Amino acid sequence: MKKHLLSVHDLSMDDVETLFATAAEMHDVQHRQVKKLPALRGRTVINLFFEDSTRTRSSFEIAGKWLSADTINITGKGSSASKGESLRDTVLTICAMGVDALVMRHSASGAALQVSQWVDAAVINAGDGTHEHPSQALLDAYTLQRYFEAKNLGPLEGKHVAIVGDLTHSRVFRSNVGLLTKLGARVTVVAPPTLMPSGVGPWSQDAGYATSYDLDEVLPTADAVMMLRVQKERMSGGFFPTGREYTVGYGLTRQRLSLLRQDVPILHPGPMNRGLEIAADAADAASSVVLDQVSAGVAVRMSILYHLLAGEGNEK
Amino acid sequence: MSRLLITGASIEGGAAADVLVVDGAIAEVGHDLDRSGAEVVDADGLVALPGLVDLHTHLREPGREDAETILTGSQAAAVGGYTAVLAMANTNPVTDTAEAAERVHALGQAAGVVDVHPVGSVTKGLAGEELSEIGLMARSKARVRVFSDDGRCVGNARVMRRALEYVKAFGGVISQHSQDTDLAGSASCCHEGELSGRLGLPGWPGVAEDVIVARDVMLARHTGSRVHVAHVSTAGSVEVLRWAKSQGIDVTAEVTPHHLLLTTDLLAGYDPTFKVNPPLRPAEDVEALRAALADGTIDAVATDHAPHARHDKEHAFVDAAFGMLGLETAVQVVAQVMVESGRMTWADLARVMSTTPARIAGLEGQGQGLVVGAPANLTLVDPSADVTVDRADSVSLSRNNPYHGRSFGASVRATFLRGRATVLDGTLV
Amino acid sequence: MVPSGIEQQPDQQGPPSGTSGEDRPGRVVFDADEIARSLTRIGHEILERNRGAEDLVLLGVPSRGVPLAQRIAARIAAVEGVEVPVGSLDITFYRDDLRKNPARGPQHTEIPPVGIDGKTVVLVDDVLYSGRTVRAALDAMNDLGRPDVVRLAVLVDRGHRELPIRADHVGKNLPSARSERVMVRLAETDGYEEVRIAEGPSNVGRKGEQA
Numbered sequence: 034m035k036k037h038l039l040s041v042h043d044l045s046m047d048d049v050e051t052l053f054a055t056a057a058e059m060h061d062v063q064h065r066q067v068k069k070l071p072a073l074r075g076r077t078v079i080n081l082f083f084e085d086s087t088r089t090r091s092s093f094e095i096a097g098k099w100l101s102a103d104t105i106n107i108t109g110k111g112s113s114a115s116k117g118e119s120l121r122d123t124v125l126t127i128c129a130m131g132v133d134a135l136v137m138r139h140s141a142s143g144a145a146l147q148v149s150q151w152v153d154a155a156v157i158n159a160g161d162g163t164h165e166h167p168s169q170a171l172l173d174a175y176t177l178q179r180y181f182e183a184k185n186l187g188p189l190e191g192k193h194v195a196i197v198g199d200l201t202h203s204r205v206f207r208s209n210v211g212l213l214t215k216l217g218a219r220v221t222v223v224a225p226p227t228l229m230p231s232g233v234g235p236w237s238q239d240a241g242y243a244t245s246y247d248l249d250e251v252l253p254t255a256d257a258v259m260m261l262r263v264q265k266e267r268m269s270g271g272f273f274p275t276g277r278e279y280t281v282g283y284g285l286t287r288q289r290l291s292l293l294r295q296d297v298p299i300l301h302p303g304p305m306n307r308g309l310e311i312a313a314d315a316a317d318a319a320s321s322v323v324l325d326q327v328s329a330g331v332a333v334r335m336s337i338l339y340h341l342l343a344g345e346g347n348e349k
Numbered sequence: 350m351s352r353l354l355i356t357g358a359s360i361e362g363g364a365a366a367d368v369l370v371v372d373g374a375i376a377e378v379g380h381d382l383d384r385s386g387a388e389v390v391d392a393d394g395l396v397a398l399p400g401l402v403d404l405h406t407h408l409r410e411p412g413r414e415d416a417e418t419i420l421t422g423s424q425a426a427a428v429g430g431y432t433a434v435l436a437m438a439n440t441n442p443v444t445d446t447a448e449a450a451e452r453v454h455a456l457g458q459a460a461g462v463v464d465v466h467p468v469g470s471v472t473k474g475l476a477g478e479e480l481s482e483i484g485l486m487a488r489s490k491a492r493v494r495v496f497s498d499d500g501r502c503v504g505n506a507r508v509m510r511r512a513l514e515y516v517k518a519f520g521g522v523i524s525q526h527s528q529d530t531d532l533a534g535s536a537s538c539c540h541e542g543e544l545s546g547r548l549g550l551p552g553w554p555g556v557a558e559d560v561i562v563a564r565d566v567m568l569a570r571h572t573g574s575r576v577h578v579a580h581v582s583t584a585g586s587v588e589v590l591r592w593a594k595s596q597g598i599d600v601t602a603e604v605t606p607h608h609l610l611l612t613t614d615l616l617a618g619y620d621p622t623f624k625v626n627p628p629l630r631p632a633e634d635v636e637a638l639r640a641a642l643a644d645g646t647i648d649a650v651a652t653d654h655a656p657h658a659r660h661d662k663e664h665a666f667v668d669a670a671f672g673m674l675g676l677e678t679a680v681q682v683v684a685q686v687m688v689e690s691g692r693m694t695w696a697d698l699a700r701v702m703s704t705t706p707a708r709i710a711g712l713e714g715q716g717q718g719l720v721v722g723a724p725a726n727l728t729l730v731d732p733s734a735d736v737t738v739d740r741a742d743s744v745s746l747s748r749n750n751p752y753h754g755r756s757f758g759a760s761v762r763a764t765f766l767r768g769r770a771t772v773l774d775g776t777l778v
Numbered sequence: 779m780v781p782s783g784i785e786q787q788p789d790q791q792g793p794p795s796g797t798s799g800e801d802r803p804g805r806v807v808f809d810a811d812e813i814a815r816s817l818t819r820i821g822h823e824i825l826e827r828n829r830g831a832e833d834l835v836l837l838g839v840p841s842r843g844v845p846l847a848q849r850i851a852a853r854i855a856a857v858e859g860v861e862v863p864v865g866s867l868d869i870t871f872y873r874d875d876l877r878k879n880p881a882r883g884p885q886h887t888e889i890p891p892v893g894i895d896g897k898t899v900v901l902v903d904d905v906l907y908s909g910r911t912v913r914a915a916l917d918a919m920n921d922l923g924r925p926d927v928v929r930l931a932v933l934v935d936r937g938h939r940e941l942p943i944r945a946d947h948v949g950k951n952l953p954s955a956r957s958e959r960v961m962v963r964l965a966e967t968d969g970y971e972e973v974r975i976a977e978g979p980s981n982v983g984r985k986g987e988q989a
Contacts, residue, residue, distance in 0.1 A: 034880075051883050058868070058884045067921040072871040100871075121663035141665030142549040143619025162667070164549035207549055231552065232543025339871075344881035 034340050037149045037156040041167045041212040049216065053175050056329070056336040062099065063332060072343045073102035079127060080106045082138040082159070088303060088327070089159050089169075093136045096334035102133075102342070120144065121151050128152045134342055137161075142204075155341045163202045169302055170208035172333040174216055176326050177257055180298045186256075190217035195251050197223040197283060198261030198310055201230050201272070205261060205302045214241050221255075223248050225282060227272045248283055252292040259300040260285050263310045276309050285315040298322045353768050354384055358392035358729060360719055361399075362688075362695025368397060370725040373768035378721060390773075392729050395762055398680075398699045400432025400726030402706040402715050404524070404603050405499070405579055405651035406676065408434070408465070410456065412441025417656035417746050419453065422676070423462035425654070425745040427771040429676040430728035430761040432463050433707070433715040434654075438470035439500040445470040445481035447489035454491035462771050464715065469493040471512045471523060475501050480512060487519045494711040497524035499579055500626075502561055504530050509565065513574035520711060522601075524577040525565050527586065528627065532557035538667045540613045540628040548616065550666060555634065558627060559585035566593035566600050577709055578602040580653050582627035584637035591646045601709050603651035604638050606675055606682035607751060611635075615751075621662045621669030622751050625655070642701060643692045649706045652679050656747030673751045677743055680730055681757035688732075689758055695732070714767075725768040734760040744777060804959070804976025808950055813933065813964075813971055816949030817846065820931050821853030823947045827929070828898055831860040835894055835925075837867040839903040839915055840885035845966035846933060847902035863890030867901070867922075872914035889922055899925040900947075904962040906932040909943035934973055936960050 034051070035043045044052075062068060078097045080090050090106060097104035107127065124135065134155045137145050142162030149156040160166040178189050194213055200206045200222055207230075213220050220242040222233075229244065230236070237244050245251050252258065263279060273279045280286065285299065290312075293299075299311075299321045307313050316323060353370040360366050360378065369377040369387070408422035417425075419436070426434045436453055438444035444453060450467040457465020469486040473479045475498045486493035496516060503509045503525060512523050533553030539545050541552030562578055566589060569576040581587065581602045593600045607625065612632050615623040623629060641647040655672025662669050683702065687693040693701075699718070707716025717723035736757055740750035764772040771778055808816075828834055831854055838847030844866045851862045870876075870884040901915050912930060919925065931947035936954040954960055954975060961974045 055883045058887065061887065065922065069921060070871040071917070072876060119660040119663040120665050120668070122660070139665060141667045144665040146619050147621075147665060162549055162665075163551075201546075204549060207547070230546035230549075231541045231554075232546040235543045236546055340881045340883075342881070343871075343876050344879050345877055 036341070037145075038167055038337055038341060039146050039149060039156065039158045040165045041170050041208045041215065043167070044212075044215075046215065049171070049174075049212070052171060052333065052336045052340060053178065055339060056175055056332040059332040059335040059339075060329070062335070063328065068099050069101060070099060071101050072339055073097065073100040076102040076133045076342050077131060078102045078104045078134045078136060078338065078342070079132050080104060080136045080159075081124070081127060082106065082108045083144075084138050084140045084160070086138050086160065089138065092327070092330040093159060093334050093338075096331050096338055099331070100335055100338055102338065120147065124148050124152055128154050134338065157337060157341065160204055162204065163207070164204050165208045166204040167208050167212075168330070168334055168337055169205050170212040171337070172326055172330045173209055173259065173300055173302070174212050175333050176300065176322050176329045177298060179329070180322055180325070184296055186296065191219065192256040193219045193221065193254055194257045194259060195221050195223055195255040196259045196261065197248060197285070199228045199263045199267060199272070200224045200233070200261070201228050202264070202267070203261050209259065210240065210242050219243075221245055221251050223251050223283065225273055228267075248289065249292060252289060255293065255297055257298050257300065258285065258293065260311045260315075262302065262304065263306060265306075265309070280309055284310050284312065286312045287314040290315055290318065296320060300326060302326070351768065352387035353390065353725070353765070354382060354387040355390045355392045355397065355727075355729070358395050358397035359695075360397050361699045362396050362732075365393075368719060368727070370765070370768040373725055375719060375721055375723050375725050378719060390729075390763065390770075392763075394731065394733070395729040396695050396732050397719060398430065398695065398728050398730060399703040399716060399718050400728055400764065400766065401430045401680065401702045402710065402712065403431050403434040403652050403654070403676065403679070404495070404577075404649060404706045404710055405605075406434040406436055406654045407439070407656065407672065408436045408453075409440065409656055411452070413658070415746070416658045416661070419456040419465060420460040420462070421744060421746045422654070422656070423457065423460045423465060424777055425674075425676040425743065426463045427764045427766070428744055428761060428777060429678065430680050430730065430764050431676060432726035432728070432764065432766045433466065433712055434463055434676075435466050435468050435495055435710055437499045438468050438497060439475055443470050443474050444468065444486075445473050447482060447485040447491070450486045450491040450493050451489050463766060464712070466495075466710065466712065467491050467493055468499070468524065469496045471496045471498045471503050472508060477501060477504055477508060480508070480515065483512070483515055483521070484518070487521060494519070494521050495524050495577070495709075496521060497526065497579065499524065499526045502526045502528040502530060506564060506568065510568050510572060513568055513572040513576060517572070517574050522575045522577050522709065522711075524579045525561065526579050527558045527561035527565065528553070529557040529560050532560070536667060538624060538628075539616055540630050542613065542631060544613055544616060548619070550616070552628065555583035555585050555630065558583050559589060562586040562589045566590070566598050569593075569600055570596065570598045573599075575599045575601070580605050580608065580627055580651065581638065581641070581647055582608045582630050582634060584634045587637045587641040587646055590641070594646065601648045601705075602646070603649045603706070604642055604647045605651060605653045606679045607653075607673060608638055609635065609642065609650075609686045610682050611751060616666075619666045621664065621666055622673065622749050622753075624666060624669050624671055625653075625673050626671040639686060639692060642687065643697075648701065649709060650679065650683055650701050651706065652676050655749075656745050657749050659748060662749050673749050674743065674745055674747060677745065678738060678750070678752050678757070680761055681736070681759050682752070684730070684732065684759035685757055725765055727765050728761055729763040731760050731762050732758070734758060736760045802974065803978070804961075804974050806972050806974050807952060808934070808973035810971035813949070813973065816933060817849050818853050820947045820949060821850045821857065824850065824900055824929070824931065825854060825858060827946065831858045831862055833897050833926070834862045835890060835892065835897045835899050836862055836864045837894075837899055837901055837919070838864065839901060839911060840866050840868050841967050842962055842964050843901075843903040845964050846904060850902060850931065863892050865890045867915055867918055869911060869914035869918050872917045874910060874914065887918070894919065894923040894925045897925050898927040898929065900929045900931050902931045904933050905960055906930070906935045906945050906948075907938055907960075909939045909941035912943045913941055933962060934960060
């Protein structure tokens with residue numbers, strides 16, 4: 034495994050299998066009375082969040098604590114540029130305190146990669162702008178695997194996963210499309226043309242995923258559906274006219290649920306806009322795995338922290 | 350009477366000859382010229398070019414003297430073979446008054462390394478609303494002829510129309526930074542395309558440039574005035590320019606060395622060194638720019654030398670400053686891309702980097718070629734060098750050098766400003 | 779070389795190079811029959827010591843302690859007619875040399891549904907050497923519950939303890955030099971059965987080496 038986790042493209046198939054196997058053991062720890070392992074005793078993990086995120090930050094915080102690492106949260110809204118300090122100075126200052134890992138969230142794409150070139154600590158990308166969110170993709174794929182296993186639906190490989198929503202601004206989409214195709218799933222991404230990422234034509238051909246503007250056409254063959262959060266402020270950017278129109282075209286509505294087989298899992302990275310991209314009937318359906326995702330998140334992040342920090346000598 | 354004899358230089362890449370300089374002017378070009386009393390510079394194997402003229406330089410003074418000063422920027426220019434630069438107006442304060450222009454001009458003269466000609470802003474404070482004191486700047490001691498809001502586009506068509514009309518009175522020119530601000534949102538930081546989609550970087554498409562170039566050539570036709578398109582970066586702009594020139598519209602255009610060589614792929618590592626405006630474009634655009642420079646659709650090469658302090662670049666990519674260094678490496682890059690590839694001759698390079706830029710900017714005493722009677726502004730280039738760029742070697746105060754680690758086959762050995770050496774043996778005098 | 783780590787290895791062996799044993803280094807000190815007899819004896823000893831099978835739980839330390847625990851449970855079942863709960867107790871997260879190597883994935887920990895609180899837990903491992911594995915196993919157990927009694931059963935005790943730990947039930951005491959390696963191979967994990975001793979560094983940290 035590499036020293037940093039910046040992108041799902043940093044991971045080999047072996048790495049993913051190792052992370053998932055360990056995550057499964059961590060999952061068991063979550064159900065113990067004593068939720069504590071000594072594996073990261075004496076290690077310091079800084080959750081450096083330049084952008085608000087309650088769920089990802091607390092997930093990493095719990096993961097670190099259950100592994101006995103000292104976890105410290107540093108949050109700073111806005112870019113360091115606006116404070117007159119360069120990003121490099123900010124992270125070097127923090128790392129000078131003696132830090133083993135930086136779990137970093139930043140509103141700018143590529144920030145985690147840049148920081149990894151400046152500091153000695155392992156850098157875990159907890160979301161960089163609209164680029165990647167590798168731990169989210171790992172927990173999504175892990176959740177799907179466990180779901181298919183539990184329902185005797187076979188492996189994730191070969192399954193058809195639909196990813197629906199604001200692709201342009203979604204790091205969850207970028208990490209998921211990379212990881213799911215790596216794991217052999219067939220991915221179709223669905224969005225109105227204005228929310229398709231630029232250059233999606235050649236990119237999707239190269240990376241081996243399909244694109245569609247028509248959700249109703251995709252759902253009947255889907256083995257899993259991942260709904261992405263749509264931010265209402267995109268309306269002012271002219272990406273779509275109204276929330277109502279978005280829901281009719283691309284929301285997972287009660288009517289659309291009937292297009293899905295009963296056992297098709299519904300995922301959402303949260304926080305959900307109920308009524309906009311996902312109807313309550315879908316969010317609360319028996320096949321909704323939204324809460325499983327949250328629970329898997331802790332296990333997967335424990336696994337990531339463990340493999341990046343417990344030993345010495347991960348390759349650079 | 351001072352005498353300088355440059356011996357054995359290939360004149361603009363042609364036959365070798367001696368150049369005799371007397372009192373700062375070229376007195377004779379020929380063979381076996383009289384050495385008596387002359388300081389002799391052996392230029393055997395070197396190419397003699399007229400001193401280069403940069404239409405587009407950011408010297409940062411006043412305002413950001415930590416990134417560059419008029420002196421250090423002049424020195425970087427001389428090291429790159431330049432004898433004149435046009436200093437862009439986006440300083441702090443902005444060059445939007447006669448006083449500001451005269452100050453830049455005077456600091457340039459005090460530095461005395463290259464001729465520094467201030468560019469005046471088109472609008473007050475670069476705000477794009479009210480015209481700057483264009484006429485007063487033109488009448489000032491700085492004799493400003495080129496006006497630009499560079500860094501920003503004059504987006505309002507009415508303002509652009511008035512500016513074009515206004516400069517007709519004294520033969521001025523508007524140099525436009527062509528970028529539709531509605532298509533290029535405030536967060537945009539790179540070329541919009543497949544790579545930006547993958548990287549999750551907000552970009553702007555080539556068409557954001559094309560539409561402004563198209564609008565401005567129509568305004569130039571309507572006003573009968575002269576427009577200059579700064580740093581053309583797209584194949585679309587090239588198409589528009591080709592059409593406009595075929596219609597006899599008075600438009601000129603420049604391209605930067607970096608847009609002739611570097612492509613958007615370099616952004617894959619999110620290194621802000623490669624963040625520049627206009628952004629690095631895909632290879633198709635780069636090829637169109639090379640072809641356009643070779644066939645004359647693009648008239649000139651200009652560096653857009655944009656020094657930035659390290660701490661302004663060491664931000665996340667979207668937050669980092671736009672711009673890259675260019676003065677010291679321009680000849681090397683253009684030689685590699687255009688001359689070594691056989692697309693242009695050294696004489697062509699002299700045209701696009703000296704003669705034509707001097708004509709566009711209305712400079713007297715620059716870009717007159719290596720002819721008897723002309724001021725002895727010239728530079729000697731080794732066309733068979735093997736140099737690897739090290740950003741630490743730069744005489745600029747900044748280090749945002751996109752060519753760090755790249756090798757080139759040409760290097761500037763000497764530069765003369767009106768017969769006085771500013772660079773010898775590749776080093777500042 | 780002085781062993782400083784833990785005498786436990788995840789099952790990272792490749793397939794056996796052969797089953798005849800002739801192309802493997804060192805000498806066999808314990809063949810399949812002797813292994814079987816030892817386990818039978820250990821089973822009897824455990825019953826004797828516990829005065830029956832009541833409240834017994836066997837926890838094998840992965841990888842080879844687990845099949846050993848299962849076999850002992852089978853012996854007990856044959857004698858007493860009682861199914862003793864068997865589980866596995868991975869110690870990866872509790873190793874004291876965790877930092878010295880690239881992080882390894884854990885193996886499965888599975889506590890039988892009856893739990894370990896108030897039980898007599900017999901830890902089962904293949905080789906007892908420095909004692910560090912057992913220390914780690916006791917720590918791991920501490921996070922899982924509170925047995926009344928903990929005992930230790932090992933197939934081989936090769937000496938060289940570094941901690942104040944002893945086994946309650948030993949298949950064979952095997953005097954060895956620190957320069958030697960002791961390798962236990964079992965059908966379930968390796969496809970063949972033997973205990974072998976060979977010259978060579980007992981490099982605990984190295985992948986696939988037996989302490």
